Amino acid sequence: MKAIVYQKFGNIDVLQTLEQPKPTIQSDQVLIKVKAFSINPMDWKIRKGEMTLMSGSKFPKHTGTDFAGIVEDIGSSVVGFKKGDEVFGVVKNMMKEGVSAEYVAVPSSLVWKKPSTISFPQAASIPVVGTAALTALQKMGTITSQTSILVNGATGGFGMFLLQLLKQRGAHVTAVTSTAGAAIAKKWGANSIIDYTKENVLSQKATYDIVIDLSGKMGYQKARQLMNAKALFLNPTPKPIEIPLALFKNLFTAKKHIVILSSPSTTYTDVLLGAVKNGLQIEVSKVFPFDQYKEAYQYAQQGGYIGKVAIELN
Template sequence: MKAIVYQKFGTTEVLQATEQPVPAIKANQVLVKVKAFSINPMDWKIRKGEMTLMSGSKFPKYTGTDFAGIVEETGAAVTGLKKGDEVFGVVKNMMKEGVSAEYVAVTASLVWKKPSQISFAQAAAIPVVGTAAVTSLEKMGNINSETNILVNGATGGFGMFLLQLLKQRGANVTAVTSNKGTAFAKKWGANTVIDYTKENVLSNTATYDIVIDLSGKMGYKTAKSIMKAKALFLNPTPQPIEIPVSLFMNLFRSKKHVVILSAPSAKYTDILLEAIKKGLEIEVNKVFPFSQYKEAYQYAEQGGYIGKVVVELN
């Protein structure tokens, strides 16, 4: 089978399409013929060597975390899935595994049946950013129409899920996005939309109960000026040092810096599937064929697009 691998850290130029054996599955795994996989920022952070403490420096390495496809084979201990099922899922360890291949062997507990109303490309976009959005909701605690929430960088894949989940919960949301994202932010449920190319959210007099920075550009120190006295700053893109430091510093401050660390699970996926039933939209900005995998990663790394970028296989 064809699979994308790399033998050293670097730019997209280190990615190579190689011939690999179809993986053998364990009793608790399924073999999936991959129809689509999505691209996430963690893919290039690992590839560039920014996550070596967790990913290690052993090669070859693989890329891609979430996927959709068709079950080809099931392990002896697997129930609830069978050959021919249309599914989507995620690898257990994104630091060590990858799904950018024609076939992938995955733990069955991290594979779910694809809703019939969405495409393989849309399904492949769900697990990583969808789970991060649900995890963020949990960290927010009890929210309602009186809860003022600022979502910075609101119309990427993460924001797409988060805005719609917040709308389903009735929160009062201000979304910060580019001019090409304003219509999507409104459609996905933002009460107020700020175009950062025309207005600086930090110059407004408004303050917020919760600020979540999906762009990775605001930071806790900057956000403090627009946070209420006992507000939360949610950080889904922390630097490794921020994880222990934020826990310690929160003991002494009323404005909390909360790091978001998420892992897909059946619990979170059930929440996402229910939201999709209620009309949650999945916007796939661009689909690349497998033969253009380098172009796909280059496009994704540039940022500035709405929703998700996906690679499809025949």
């Protein structure tokens, strides 16, 4: 089978396609013929060597975490799936595994039936950012119509889920996005917009109960000036050193730095599937064919697009 791999850390040019054996499955696994997989920022953070404490330095490495496809085979202890089922899921360890191949073998506990109302690229866009959005909601605690929330970088994949889920909870949300993203941020549930192409979010006088930085460009120190006295700063893209530092510094300040670490599970996915059934929108801004994977990662890393980016296989 064809697979996208890399033999050393680096930029997009280290990616290459190789012929590899089709995976063999264990008793608790499902073999999936991959139809699509989505791109997440963690893909290039790992590839660039920014997460080596967790990813290790053993090569070759694959890329990609969440996927959608068709069941090709099931292990002897697997129940609830059969050959031909349309499914989506994630790898068990995103730091050391990947789905960028024609076939992938994963535990059946990390595979779910794909709703017939959405496409393979849409389904492949659910697990990672959807779970992160639900985890962020849990970290926010009790949310009411009086809760003021600033979402920086609001119209990517994470923001797509978060804005719609926050709207269901009645929060007052200010979305920081581009001119091109303003209309869809409003559609997803933002009450007001700050257009970063016209205004520096840090220059405004308003403060918030919760600031969440989905762009990874603001950071806790800058965000402090936008935070109320006992506000939360949520960080879904922490550098490894920030995880212990945040815990330590939170002992001495009322303005808390909360790191978001999430892992897809059936509990989260059931909530997300319910939200999709009730009308939650999944926007895939661009779908690239498999042989244009370098262009796909280049496009995704540049940012500025709406929703998610996916790679599709025949």
